[in-house]
Amino acid sequence: MLSYEPGDSLAHRLDPRSKLAVQIGFVAVAFAYTTPRGLAVLTAVTVGMLAVAATPPWTALAELKYVLPLLAAAPAVEALTLGSPWVVVADAVAPALAAYRILLVLAVSAAYVRTTPVRESRAVVQRHVPGRTGQFLGMSVAFVFRFLPVLQADLARIRDAQRARLGTERPVHERIASVLLSALDGAFDRSERFADALQARCFAWNPTLPALRFTWLDGPALVVAGGFLLAAVVTVV
Amino acid sequence: MANTSTTDVDLVGSEMTLNVARVALFAALMGAFAYVSFPNPLVPSVPVTLQVLGVFLAAIFLGPVWGGAAMVVYLLAGALGVPVFSSGSAGLGSFFGATGGYLVSYPFAAFLVGAVIHGGFEPDAPKSVSVGRLIVGMALAVPVVYAFGIPVYWYYLDVTWTTAIVNAGLLFLPAEAVKIAAAVGIVHSDRLNTA
Incomplete structure (x- = not known):
């Protein structure tokens, strides 16, 4: 499962916004240079970026095996x-070549995911998407992050119970329906309890968020992102 | 960082709070569905994941607006690193991968299913919707999902249209009928206590 790993690599210390800019630049350049030579250079760049993110290439590949x-x-x-x-x-x-290009793009975004805590990404959304839309999106993302493991555990428990009772012998659409019925009931119960709990804790539109700050480290990252975009534009034009 | 005093706190209303909680739970449920696969009854080598079923259920239970919002939240959470895409992947790169088109179609499909089934923006009780209407609503969303999915597969993987239609369309199409049948079964089940 691809998720944030605490650490103090160079990529961990960058502002999430410069890491997002690098990713977007990388996608542009990968699509502009889908040639054997272009992809060979980009492979070296990807390995370099994974090194900056303290993510061994085989770890990134293992995340992408599906x-x-x-x-x-x-x-x-x-x-x-x-x-x-x-x-x-x-x-x-x-x-x-196109499939290999996608693999490189996914490896670079795996480096972002492994070095950026979700609350920092949430802060980016709430800072740059104006008004209540940004607040809504930011807090919902944070809640998804918190509830995902709980709901996965619920689903795994339901499927275990179904297997133990020979539920696997039933037709596929009945099995899906019976697993989902239990999962939905559980999710609705949880959402009501969760809404009560939020209100009890003064759930507000204006919470205090971690401060986002560009440091001198972000300079080179933004230069790299700008370079990627420039290289992509030069080929396309 | 400015200090916050109690007078500055802008509380979220109770109805809105419940909607936010439901949207987040449904988006998380979509993420949990991405890990669950059943064998495809017609093509056993291609497993069926439950994500499209999650799109249908969000539209049926939350309506077009909040159902669509749940899908936007799901995509944003995945882009920002919550492992909710198929088999636990995440990141901005997923949108530029082979299945990027399907992902982008989910909010549109959820809105369409919700609007057709509830006949407007306000959701009715799911049990009050007829079986015919449920099936029509969901069947209309299937072409929307593939209208995004197949061209994106074609463009990103640089293949011919025939290959794209076989790999990204025909192999998965039979499973959609199973999902629609499952969704109808869920909505009209006596076991469902909610909504």
Whole structure:
């Protein structure tokens, strides 16, 4: 499961906004340079960024193993042809490059996720999305973060109970419905108790948030982000 | 950092608080669904995740506005690093991956399902909605989800349209019927105490 790991790497000390800017720049540059040479350079850049985030490349790859089959399917299906010669390797080159590009983008965003606590990201949203919309989005994200493990545990418990009672012998739509009925009931109960608890604690539109501050470390990061965007614009124009 | 005095506190109203709590819980439930997969009855090698079912249920139980909002919160939470996307992935990069188009379609699909099923912006009691209307509402959302999902797969993976339609569409389509049947079963079940 991909989530924040406390640490004191360079990336941990950056402002979340400069890390978001670097990610957006990286996406632009990866889409502008989807060539073997471009992707070779970007692979080196990705390894460098993972090093700055104290995330070993194999850890990032392990986080991404679930997307690999879907990415691999694109070049595999593309290479197939109906009729002789059945497999045309040349057709698979472009999708393979595109799939590899997606892998690099995901690795860079894994570095952000591992080095940025969710409350800092929430502070970015509430600072830059104006008014109550920003407050609503920020606090909801924080609540999702807190409730995800609770609801996962609920679902796992329900499925265990179903398996123990041979529920796995029933048709798929009945199994899904019975798991979800229990999960929904649980979630509605929780949301009502949670709303009561929030009100008891003066749930307000204007809570105090962690301060966001650019430091001198963010300078190089913003230069990198700007460089990526410039490089992307130069190729496209 | 300025000190806060009690007179500055702008309390959230009780109805709004319940809506915020429900939106957050539904968004988290979507995240929990992303970890649960059932075998696809027609293509056993492609597992069915329950996320699209989460979109349907959010629209049915919260209505078009709050259901759509729950999907926006789900996407934002995932983009900012809460592991809620399929199989526990997260991050801005997911939007530029093979399934990025499906993700972006969820708020639109939830709004559409909610608006059709409740016949407007205000949600009715889900049990009062007829089975036909539930099925039509959800069936209309399926093309919306694929209208985002297939072109994005085609564009990001640089494949032909045929490959995109097979890999990102046809393999998953039979499972949507199972999800619609499950959603109808849930809404009209005697076991459901809520809403």
